[in-house]
Amino acid sequence: MANKQKVKGGEALLMALLEEGTRDLFGYPGGQVIPIYDHLYDYRHRINHILTRHEQGAVHAAQGYARATGRVGVCIATSGPGATNLVTGIADAMLDSTPLVCITGQVPATMLGTDAFQEADIISMTMPVTKWNYQVTSASEIPRAVAKAFYIARSGRPGPVLIDIAKNAQVELMDYSYKPCLSLRSYHPRPVLDAELAAQAVELINAAERPLILAGQGVKLSGAEQSLIEFAETGNIPIATTLMGISAVANDHPLFVGNLGMHGNVAANEMTQHSDLLIAVGMRFSDRVTGDVRNYAPEAKIIHVDIDRAELGKNLRVDIALHADARDALEAFKNGLQHRSREAWFAFAREQEAVEDEKVFSHTEDPQGRFITMAQVIRQLAEVERGEAVIVTDVGQNQMFSARYSRFNTTRSFITSGGLGTMGFGLPAAMGAKVGVPDREVVAVLGDGGFQMTMQELGTIMQNQIGLKILVLNNSYLGMVRQWQQLFFNRRYSFTELENPDFSKIAAAYNIPSRRVTEPAQLGNALREMAAAKGAYLLEVAVLPEENVFPMVPAGASLSELLYND
Amino acid sequence: MNKEYIIIAFTENQIGVLNRITICYLRRKINIESLKVSESSIKGISMFVISAFTTEEIIDKVVKQIRNITDVIEANYYTPDQLITQEIALYKVSSKMVGEHGRVDALSRSLSARLIEFNPSYVVLEKTGTREEIEQLRDDLQRRGVLQEFTRSGSVVLHRDSLEEILHEIENN
The missing domain is CATH 3.40.50.970 (Thiamin diphosphate (ThDP)-binding fold, Pyr/PP domains)
Incomplete structure (x- = not known):
């Protein structure tokens, strides 16, 4: 060269x-x-x-x-x-x-x-x-x-x-002339796995009655999805994912117990609180995952694997801090790993899933049947797309409902602004995703607030004929802030109500076909129409204005203090 | 409990490294008490000596974040007693003090300082010592009302073991 x-x-x-x-x-x-x-x-x-x-x-x-x-x-x-x-x-x-x-x-x-x-x-x-x-x-x-x-x-x-x-x-x-950069003397991105420490981790895992794997985005970044499954199956260990880890494991995998954190699944959070060993891989114990760290996983020893040394011990103390690439660590963990039946532990998972079924999943629709709910939209979207679509979200309730109710068969299928929580991320990020994987179905799930922060990108979609699907959940509120105002600020809805434009006219101005639905009975048909559309398509769903995302761990509370809709 | 911690970092001599390092303190609202940057014994590698008051838990996190900076080769934290630390200070003193001692060299001897410059209106003295020694002389001269100006170098440190071993390894590769 x-x-x-x-x-x-x-x-x-x-x-x-x-x-x-x-x-x-x-x-x-x-x-x-x-x-x-x-x-x-x-x-x-x-x-x-x-x-x-x-x-x-x-x-x-x-x-x-x-x-x-x-x-x-x-x-x-x-x-x-x-x-x-x-x-x-x-x-x-x-x-x-x-x-x-x-x-x-x-x-x-x-x-x-x-x-x-x-x-x-x-x-x-x-x-x-x-x-x-x-x-x-x-x-x-x-x-x-x-x-x-x-x-x-x-x-x-x-x-x-x-x-x-x-x-x-x-x-x-x-x-x-061009020479690729292969190393820098001050920068060592690939840590050498400490085999002895990994062996100690395996001993802890073999001894654990109630282990739980916490899988973060690091699993995707290191291409460790298969290693993760093999490790989990070999040891018969349940897996929960962080928001950023979603889609690293297929939802229908028998060892998958759901998502962690503030709006995570009951089983994943309750299992964290009852576990005797957390095996955290490629995640950073964000405050949205841990809640109050003082009451986090009180019975558990913690093995933390991360490629970034600065993350080890940053947010909480851990028992084994393994500075390693996720895949290297997961491969090493398979050495000497014993398969244990853990019947009681899986029974606990099923119990907690039943709690969520009863307290949450059975109440996702409007009891009067008048309004469509956001939960209903995402559940039906998951049925229509059969776990094959890339779901790109904005930030807020649309994001949390997408995280909770989407279904994924393949990795790198859930794209969301996790750490910064950037409203306006969804539409342009979905556009980029569709350019990157043109053969996959890409759906941007947006709220009416976030959509309007970067709505001008409809012009980019039009000019470049980017065939992504845009699903706007319109509740005429900045829904997540409104939810906090309802729950923690005495229903004082300070500047969270939006008067919105006619989104179908906006879509029409950009030559993007669109449809608006308001009745629960129209929803399935509208979602199928969106999925069948060849090019870009905008579906606006007018949803129940004051729907909340549950369960919820209030900011700063312990994971054991889940709020439900009651 | 807040204590003095000194981070010693070896970095590539690149524009912006200083800024990236100070950001690690700034983010956690830690005030830097003293900071010295100079070339290490190896050409092209800079040595940073940064002193700040904080807790061991926090300084450990700060040093990990400093290590993450692409141009940082190595960084570690120390307490003052782990290091041999000296500072140099210059004191500009009113020349009326000379009158009290009779001769300039008598004055500098009595203060264990070195005479750098002498003219009818002031005397410049230099002192090398620990932080406490430097500050004691400053306070003393201030009390007497003769100190006109004062400047100090920041800590010049050496570890009892070699800090630069790792650098020599790099140099030899």
Whole structure:
């Protein structure tokens, strides 16, 4: 690859992106990236550039793309406001370990620091939310910067990186040659598994009466889905997933006991509280998973596996902290692992599932039969899609209902903003996911609030004919905040009621077929019509205005203090 | 309980590393008491010495987050008694003090300080010592009303064992 040729910096960037396997690029042009876009014009048949309607749309699309495909998502924006508009998505990707390479334009090197037009110090601004960032001020730095960026973004615990390219570097001539980055002396992304510690973990597992596997997104990121199943089946150990871990295990697997945390399943949470050994793999004990840490899993020893050393012991004390890649650890755990029947433990799981059936699942419909409920929509959607669709959610009640009632057969099928909880994420992320996996059905499940935060991306969907399905659950409220106001603030609905536009007219303006349903009897047919649509389709479901997501662990409470609808 | 903890970090000499390291303190609202960055004994590798008051539990989390920075090669935390620590300070003192001692060298000797500059309006003295020694002289001169200016280096530290072993390993590879 030492074929030297003289090219301009802007072209060198595109050549380097191609070397790293980039085929799709989400972006928005502006003054300080015009030279790059000029080269993109010539490269448009090799790099599929998708023009979004806002830079936030570009970064969320790149996130959705990365999450659906496992490849690095790439986005590009101009300097100043273009760059700052990426920040929310970058912060989101940082918390959710999403591999992204973000490219921003910058004022010419000679003008740096002078408050030039559209100058923003994006390097300083993104330091807390990037794994690495770098400012390029001469063309010769570009190939090395791109190689490092991709290596850092996808290795170890993945995350976002940003390359800020001064305009002069885009137009300078340089001798191009490309060498991928394979290692850095200060960065060791692949920990060496401590076999002795892993063997101690296996002893604990063999001795445990009531073990529970907590599977996080790390299982997907390391491609450990199969190892997880083999480990769980060998030891006959139940598996629960975090919000980010959803779809790593098929819902119908007999060892799967549900989702953890604030709006998780009763069995998963109650089993946490009664377990004598938690085996946490590729998750970070977020406060949404643990509730009050002082009363978390009071009877359990904890084995924590994470590729990020800083996560070990960060939120709670653990008995065995194994700094390892999830797959390496799960493979090691199979050595010497004993199969135990754990009849009482599985009986406990079935009991707790029965509790949820009785207290939650049997009340998911409007007793008067007048309104459609969100729970009903997602349950019926799951039936229609049969676990094959990629579900991309926004944030709030739509997200929690999707997490609770969707069904998945394959991994990387649930894409949601877990750590940052970014409203407006859903539509552009679904767009990116559909570009990444065009042969799969992709459904964006949105609330009426979040939809309107990035609704302009309907233009991107129209222009690029992105065939995703948009399901808007319209309750005319910012539903999750309203739920908290109802439960904890005396029903004082302070600024959570929305007066909404006619969404079907909006869809029509973008040439996207749509339908609005209000009656429970219309729902199944409408969902089937949406699923059968060839291209993009918007289904708006007017739902029960004051529906709540239950069960719920109130913020800061113990997992044992589940709230139900009564 | 809050105690003084000193983090020593070795990093690539790159723009922005300082900022990324201080962010780890800033996020947890920990005030940095002193910070020194200089080239280590190996070219291209910087040594950071950062002192702050916090708890051991917190500093352990901070140091893990510092290690996660791509350009950080190694980072560890220490308590002051684990390190050999010295500071250098300069004191600008009113020359009327000289009158009290008769001669300039008598003055510097009496304060265990070195004379750097002497002119009719002031004397500049230099002292090397522990933080306590440096501060004691400062307070003393202040009490006498003769201290005009004062500046200090921040801690210069050495560990009794070698901290740079790991760096030499890297260098040899």
